[in-house]
Amino acid sequence: FIMVSPDMRFHVIIAAVFWFGFVDSRKIKGISSSYKRFYRQRKSFLCIHGSKIIPFEQVNDDYCDCDDGSDEPGTSACPRGRFYCTNLGFRPHYIPSSRVNDGICDCCDASDEYNSHAHCQNTCWNLGQRERAYVAGQMRTLDEGLQLKQQLIEEGLLLWRENRELQQVAEDLQIKLEEHRRKKHKADRLKEQTLKGLQAGDSSLFKRQNSTVISTFQLLDSNNDGSITVDEVQAKVALVHDEERVLSEDEAVALLGGGDQMDLTKFQHTLWDILTKGDSVKVNYGPDWEFLFLNSQCYKLNVYGYTYTLCPFNQVTQKSTAGTEVSLGRWGMWAATPKHQYSQMVYENGEPCWQGGSRSTTVTLTCGTETALLSVKEPSKCQYIMDFQTPVACQPVLKQRGIHSEL
C-alpha cells in the first residue's frame, strides 16, 4: 500500500472507499493502539511533535523524515524512534527502532524481525504463562511472607518491650555501678566481676570471649542448675549505691525479662545482649520493629570457596577456606531508596583495602518466605553487594504487573 503508481490510483480510491470502515484497523507497524489516532489521516502525516507534515506514504517508508521519529514507528530509519511490540499473550513494550530487523529477536511476538534472516518464534504465550506462574508464585510468597512478617512483628514487639524494660533497668544499674566504682573499692571480688560484666563500657572484653557469657552466667547461677532464678539474682546482684539492700523481687523479675527464671540461651539473647550492646535499642528496626528479630542472628553463604556471614545490624565477614576471617563491614545504616526506606543496609569500615579505603557491603533485602542470604558479589574491589531474603522485607504493594490481553 505504500508505493502507489499513477495508473493504480483509480483502483486505490475505489478500494479506499470500499475499505472505509476498515481503515482504522489498517496495520501501521510499530505503534500501540493508543497511538493509532496519530496515523488515521491518509493524505498527510503530521509528525507527532508537530515539526513537519509529510505525505502519508512516507510513513514507515524506511526513511526518517520527522525529528521525533514518529514517521517511522515500524522501521529502523529514525535514530530516536521506538517500535511497539504488541506481544499478545505477554507484556507489550517498546524497543528502540535500532532493534528492528537487526537479526536479533526482541519482541516475543517476532514482530520486530519482519525483514531479516533471524528466525524468530512467537514465544509470547510461553513467556506469558511463565510470567503468570511467576507472578502467582510471587503473590503466594508475598502472602505467606506478609503473614510471617506479622508474626515476627508481634514477636519483635514483645521482644522490644522486654528489651526496653531491661534496658531501663540496666541503664539504671549502670549509672549506679559507675557511681559506686568511683566511691568504693571494697566490693567483694565475685560481685565486682559480676557487676563489671554488666557494664556496657566494658562490653568489648566480653564480646571477644565467648566463655565470659557462660562464666558470668555461672557466677549468677549459684546452684548450677542451668537457670538463674529470682533468688539467685537477689543473692548475687546488689545495687551498689546501697549495698546492704537486697534487690526487690520486682527488680529481679525485671532483670529476668519478666519471668521467674532465665536459662543460658535466653540470658545470652536478652539480658546479656542488651547489656553488652548499649546502643541496640537505638537502631532503627523498622516502623513495626519487624527487623529486630534479625538482631543477633547470622546468615551464611558459600561462594567460590569463601564463606560469607551476614549478621544483621552487626557485621559482615568473609572467611576463606584457609580460615582467615576478614571483616567486610560493620553495621552502618539503612540506605533508603526512593521507593522503600528499608530495602538496603550498609555495612562500612571493614578491613582496610590495599589501595586505600576499607571494605564495605551493601545488602539488598527482598521479600521471601524464608530468611536467607541469597548471593554475594564483589563488583568492584572491596565493595560487596548481597541479596538477602526475608519475610519482613515483604511489602503489601506488589501488584500483578499487567499481562497483555489487548486484541
Add this chain to the structure above:
Amino acid sequence: MAAFTERMAPVLMLWLVMSLSGTWAVDKGNFKTCDQSAFCKRQRALKPGESPYRALLETMELTSTRLTLQLINDNNKVHLLLELYRLQGNITRVKINELKPLKPRYEVPDVLIREPSTEPLSLLSQDENGVVLSLGSESQRVIVSARPFRLDIMEGRDVLMSLNSRGLLAFEQLRMRKDTQVDPEGEKKEEADLANQAEKAKEEEEKVEDGMWEETFKSHSDSKPNGPSAISLDFSLPGVEHVYGIPEHADTLRLKTTDNGDPYRLYNLDVFQYELYNPMALYGAVPVMLAHNAQRTTGIFWLNAAETWVDISSNTAGKTVFGKMLDYVQGSSETPQTDVRWISESGIIDVFIMLGPTPKDVFSQYASLTGTQSFPPEAAVGYHQCRWNYNDQEDVTSVDAGFDEHNIPYDYIWLDIEHTDGKRYFTWDPHKFATPKEMLQGLMDKKRKMVAIVDPHIKVDSNYKIHNEIRNRAFYIKNKDGGDYEGWCWPGSAGYPDFTRADMRDWWASMFAYDQYEGSMENLYTWNDMNEPSVFNGPEVTMHKDAVHGAWEHRDVHNLYGFYVQMATAQGLIRRSGGVERPFVLTRAFFAGSQRYGAVWTGDNAAEWDHLKISIPMCLSLGLVGISFCGADVGGFFKSPSTELLVRWYQTGAYQPFFRAHAHLDTPRREPWLFGPENTALIREAVRQRYTLLPYWYQQFYHSHRTGQPIMRPLWVEYPQDPATFALDDEFLIGRDLLVHPVTEEGARGVTAYLPGKDEVWFDVHTFQKHNGAQNLYIPVTISSIPVFQRGGSIIPRKSRVRRSSTCMMQDPYTLYVALNPQRTAEGELYIDDGHTFNYEKKEFIHRKLFFANNMLSSENLAPDAQFSTRSWFERIVILGASKPSKVTLKTADGQESQLEFDFDASMSVLTLRKPSMNAGLDWNVMLQ
C-alpha cells in the same frame, strides 16, 4: 596490568610493597639509566671526533646488487665487513658486521616480510679517497669515503643523510675472556693461532672496563658470557629540525634532543605506573625514526632487537667538510641539522635508509620491508568493554544487558586474568566461568564477541597440560645454567615458552584449536599481555639477559619476544578457522612488524588528564612506524577518573583506532551508565559517533592494510610543507579527511584547533559550519563537544542507524556526506566486504570511488575484477557547501532515471537528497540542476 592482587603469595607481596613505596609515579630506581647500563655508558663516553675506522677500498666488491668492502679499526685492527644494497622503492640498506666474528652475531629474523628486492648499484667514480655509487636515476648517489670511513647519501647537491660523519661508529668485537685463558688447552689452541695472537696483543691494550664481562643491577647479576658486544652508529640529517617515531615513549610527537639527559631507550619493559614526558623505555619498541622538513621526509630503520638507546642532538657543529669528492657541498653553517646516534647492546648494524621523499613514500618504503597493518574484523573497529575483571558469567551477562538497557552499542566484552583457573591460560575458572560456551553463545545471539587474555608466562604446575607439554617438548627458555628459566608472574612461579622458535610458535598456534582450547568458540578472540616479557622478580621486571634461546641469549632477542607471542597467537586464531576468519589479537609488547598481527595499546596508563593528552602523540608515533591499530585505555587504567575525565576520554577514544575502556581491579566500577543519566547520554553519544563512522574507519583500515599508510595521522603527513603542523600533537587526522581536536583539558571552555591547507575549507561535522584552512580556529566547547571537521573536497560514508553492535549494522544503508571544496568538487571511497573473513583476498569486496564534479555525484568501480554483493543502499546524501538545485536526477546502471526529493538548508548551504535508494555496490550518478 602491572599491579598485584591482594591474594598473591607472600613473596609477591614483598615485591609489591617495595615497588609501591608510597608514591604514585613509576619507581625510576627499578629501571636503568644509560649510566647504569654498562654498554650505553661505554658507548656514550665516546665523543664525536675522527672515526678510527677506515674503508679498505681495495677489498671492495661490487656486484649488480650489492657492494661489499672491509673496514678496519686502526686502533685495534679489527676488520668489519660493510655491505651496501640499493633496495626497490628508494631504500638503501647498510649492514656492518665483524668480518670474522668469534661466533656468529645475531641478525634479526622474521621481521622483514621477505628478503628485500635489490636494484642495481652502479659505480660513478672511484679514487683513493672513496667511491661514488649511483642510487638510480634521481641523481641520488652514495659516497663512500675511505679515511675516515663515512657514508653520504646525496641528491643533487644536497646531502640527505650522512653516516659516521661524527665518527661514532663503534663495534665491540667478540673476544675471549682473558681470565679463561688459564685453561691450558685453550692456551695451546691460541698459541697455534698466530694471527689471533697478534690481535690478542692488541686487545690487551684495550682497557677492560667494569660491566664488560659481568654487570649487576640492583640485586640482579648479568653473567655476560660473551663479553662486550655493543654497536653504535651516528646519522647526520642536514636541514632537519623535526624527528619522530622510535616508539614506545610517553612523550611528545616531536622527539626532543637528549643532550641534557638520557637517550630515548628501546627495551620492552613492564613499567608500573609510567611517567609522562620522558625517554624511558615502555612496553614496546619500534626502532624506526622519521626525519622531516618542508622539502623531504626520510626514515631510518635500525633492525636490531637488543636493548637500544637513541641519542638526538640538534646543532650545526657536526658538519665537516671532507675530501674533494664533496667539495661542492655547501658548508652553510646556518642550516639546521639533527644528529642521531643509535647504540645497541648486541647483534649487528643493519640499517634501512628510507629516502622518501614524501611522508607517503616513507610509509610505503617501510611497509615494503615489514608489511602493513593487519586487516581486522570489522567488529574490532567498534567499541570494546574491558575491566580487570568481569567476575563471573553472571557479571558478563549483566554488563551485556546494561549496554542494551542504556542503548549503547559495543562489540567485544573482555576478560582479564581472573577468568582463568588459577592464572593457567587456556583454562576457565571452574566456578566463575563454569560454562564458557553458554556465555559465548549468549553473546553470539546478540552478535557480540569476547576477548579473553592469554599471557605467555606459564604456571609451573605438573597438573597443567600446557606446562607439561611445553616442558616435555623442551620449549621453555633456558636459564644460563641450562635449566628451564623460571620467573614470578601472575601464577607464581612461571616458565616462558621460547617464542623465537618456529616449532614452538606452531605448537602454540595449535593450542587455539577449538578442541584444544576448551570452552572457546569462534567469537572468542585473544589478548596477549605481559609479553615484554614481564618477570616480576627479574631485572627491571623482565627476563635475565643471559637466559638462553637456543643459540642466542635473551639479550639478543629481547625486543622481539612480544612480537613473536602475538604472531603465534594470531596464527592460532587463523588456523582454528581453517584459514577463513581474520584474527583479532591485542598485544602490549611489540616490535617492528607487529602491525601484521593485530592491535596495540599504550599499556597501563592512569586516570589523569595528562594521560588522556599523551594518548594522542603515543598513538601518532606508533602510526608513523606502521602500527595503526593503536589505542589507550579509555578512562585510564590506574586510579579512578572524574566523571568529566571519563566523558572526555570516551570522546577522544571514539576517534582513535582502537577504542577500549579498561580499568584496574582496585578501581570502582565505571560502566558508562554509572554516572547519572546525563553522563550516560554523553558517553552514548560519543560511542554512537564512532559507530556512525564505522564505514569510514573500516575503509581506513583497508587502505592501511593495502598501503601501510597510518590511519591516525599527524597533520604534517598531509601538509608536509606547512611548518605550523610539524609539532602539533593535540589534534590529528583520521585518514586525510577528518580532523579531530579532542577536548583534553579539565573544565575547558574552548579549544584552538589549527585547520591546515591554505586553499582548503573544513566543515564542522556537527553544525556543518564552514571554516577556512590555514587558521587557528577557536572553538567554544561544552561537555558534549567533540570538535571534528570534514575536509572540503572529501566524501565520507556513514551509517546513521546505530545498532547494538557493528555486526547488526552490516546490511544497513549508507548516508554520504559530500563536503565540497572551493572548486566545488569532492571525492571519497566506499569499501564493503563480509567484515570478517579473508575472502577479500579472493577479490570478494566492493571498492568504489565516489566523486563530485560539475554538479554530478558518481560512483565508479575501483575494483572491476572484484565480486561482492551487498544489501546496503544509500538512504541519504548530504552535500555540504552546496547551492540550491531546481531538480535532482538519479541515473542508475540500468539507465533508469528518477527525480529525487531534496531539502535545502540555505543558512548552512546544506543540500539533503532524500532516499535515493540505489544499491551501494552499483554504478550510478546524481545530477544537480
